[in-house]
Amino acid sequence: MAREKKVEQYDVVIIGGGASGLTAGIYCGRARLKTLIIEQALVGGIATNTNDIENYPGFPEGITGIGLMNLFHQQAKKFDVKFKLTNVKTIDLSGDIKIVETFRNRFEAKTVIICNGSVPRLTGAINEEKFLGKGIAFCATCDAAANTDKEVLVIGSGDAAIEEGIFLTKFASKVMVSIIHDEGKFDCNEIAKAAALANPKMEFYHNTVVESYEGDNELDKVILKNLKTGEKKAIECATCFLFIGYLPNTSLYKDIIDMTDRGYIITDENMKTNIPGVFAAGDVRDKLLRQVATCVGDASIAGVMAEKHIAESEIFEEQIMAKDGIAYVYNAIESDQRYFLSFIEEIEEVYKDYCYHRVDTYKSEGIADRLGVESCPSVVFIKDGKVEKIICGDKCNKDEVRDIIKNNEETKK
Numbered sequence: 001m002a003r004e005k006k007v008e009q010y011d012v013v014i015i016g017g018g019a020s021g022l023t024a025g026i027y028c029g030r031a032r033l034k035t036l037i038i039e040q041a042l043v044g045g046i047a048t049n050t051n052d053i054e055n056y057p058g059f060p061e062g063i064t065g066i067g068l069m070n071l072f073h074q075q076a077k078k079f080d081v082k083f084k085l086t087n088v089k090t091i092d093l094s095g096d097i098k099i100v101e102t103f104r105n106r107f108e109a110k111t112v113i114i115c116n117g118s119v120p121r122l123t124g125a126i127n128e129e130k131f132l133g134k135g136i137a138f139c140a141t142c143d144a145a146a147n148t149d150k151e152v153l154v155i156g157s158g159d160a161a162i163e164e165g166i167f168l169t170k171f172a173s174k175v176m177v178s179i180i181h182d183e184g185k186f187d188c189n190e191i192a193k194a195a196a197l198a199n200p201k202m203e204f205y206h207n208t209v210v211e212s213y214e215g216d217n218e219l220d221k222v223i224l225k226n227l228k229t230g231e232k233k234a235i236e237c238a239t240c241f242l243f244i245g246y247l248p249n250t251s252l253y254k255d256i257i258d259m260t261d262r263g264y265i266i267t268d269e270n271m272k273t274n275i276p277g278v279f280a281a282g283d284v285r286d287k288l289l290r291q292v293a294t295c296v297g298d299a300s301i302a303g304v305m306a307e308k309h310i311a312e313s314e315i316f317e318e319q320i321m322a323k324d325g326i327a328y329v330y331n332a333i334e335s336d337q338r339y340f341l342s343f344i345e346e347i348e349e350v351y352k353d354y355c356y357h358r359v360d361t362y363k364s365e366g367i368a369d370r371l372g373v374e375s376c377p378s379v380v381f382i383k384d385g386k387v388e389k390i391i392c393g394d395k396c397n398k399d400e401v402r403d404i405i406k407n408n409e410e411t412k413k
């Protein structure tokens with residue numbers, strides 16, 4: 001018989017414990033939300049794969065990826081964020097309460113922040129699956145020491161490939177680099193390119209791609225194919241490091257969350273996805289620059305928006321929908337939309353049993369959305385816990401509003 005899953009309730013569940021997940025955790029925890037981060041592998045995520053982060057502000061001497069992520073982790077724990085080291089298997093994000101399930105647990109949350117990041121892209125060459133973890137690697141920091149005085153091959157010419165390749169020269173006797181482009185052409189920044197070209201331990205094979213990986217149990221050579229000449233060359237190496245880009249880790253959200261053709265999650269500038277109460281941050285998002293600094297920017301917004309979503313849900317349920325009344329939905333920075341406020345004060349004195357709410361969309365857009373208001377100003381009539389009627393735009397006629405309230409009050413008696 002299948003074992004019953006243990007159920008736990010949280011304000012926020014964050015899926016993924018990399019730079020984005022940890023930052024979202026810091027913001028939610030500090031806002032005193034009951035927060036859980038679920039991480040399937042290593043807390044710190046992909047940033048722990050890099051030895052030297054030189055462009056994250058606040059560390060003029062640079063810092064290791066592990067060092068920086070340890071600080072993020074420490075800070076999240078300080079705000080009482082809880083961690084579960086397991087992977088999320090299924091989700092149901094459709095209701096007001098979101099369900100996130102792991103092998104043993106069912107977590108119920110008011111909001112979910114998606115921070116799944118990305119996974120390294122593979123070459124698709126022959127025997128690749130066979131040698132994953134047996135000579136094919138993705139993390140120079142993790143595997144450099146094991147390659148001391150050995151010859152290694154790097155695939156790719158972007159920032160990660162060339163910068164990590166340079167780092168590997170501190171350990172390996174030779175770092176060969178397979179580059180798909182013509183002689184002298186790299187995808188990385190100019191500083192990295194110049195440093196690599198000047199490094200006597202580095203050797204470049206332009207116009208090449210991996211044809212196959214060879215070896216018995218462990219990888220011992222990689223066959224490179226020259227795209228121009230068709231010539232094949234066997235490169236003997238202890239490890240082949242793949243740095244040819246990343247793919248978003250979004251299969252869990254297929255057909256649920258809106259994504260680009262390449263599988264990146266689409267959000268607005270407030271990190272909202274197409275599902276209310278579900279936010280996304282970091283490398284998993286469709287955006288221009290995937291770096292720790294941009295993850296921190298995204299995730300701090302997502303954390304604040306999660307807090308706002310919860311606060312607005314509470315106001316909506318416990319105040320606005322709890323009693324018959326009206327909500328005047330307006331934009332306070334538009335002076336011509338403030339005219340109705342004095343009228344509300346007037347009728348508040350006459351029909352005292354009625355509830356009156358002023359909803360400024362500038363501050364509380366989520367409440368306006370929940371009320372189903374599409375344009376401002378609007379007057380929303382709430383009766384028996386439901387929206388009874390919405391009068392919008394220039395049609396917010398004071399006499400009509402007064403008549404509806406009067407009529408509702410009289411039928412109550």
Ligand SMILES: Cc1cc2nc3c(=O)[nH]c(=O)nc-3n(C[C@H](O)[C@H](O)[C@H](O)COP(=O)(O)OP(=O)(O)OC[C@H]3O[C@@H](n4cnc5c(N)ncnc54)[C@H](O)[C@@H]3O)c2cc1C
Pocket residue numbers: 015016017018019020021038039040041042043044045046047048049050052053054055056086087088089115116117118160164249252281282283284290291292293295
């Ligand atoms: C080699 C390399 C060098 C880099 N150098 C720099 C640099 O110098 N400066 C810089 O700013 N940036 C650098 N970056 C980029 C930076 O590391 C990333 O932009 C950032 O770390 C991404 O963070 P993230 O939290 O969005 O995603 P990730 O770090 O990928 O975190 C996502 C986490 O989600 C977890 N996860 C996924 N699916 C599930 C699931 N179903 N259940 C539970 N957990 C799940 C994963 O295990 C992972 O830990 C580098 C990246 C690489 C690879």
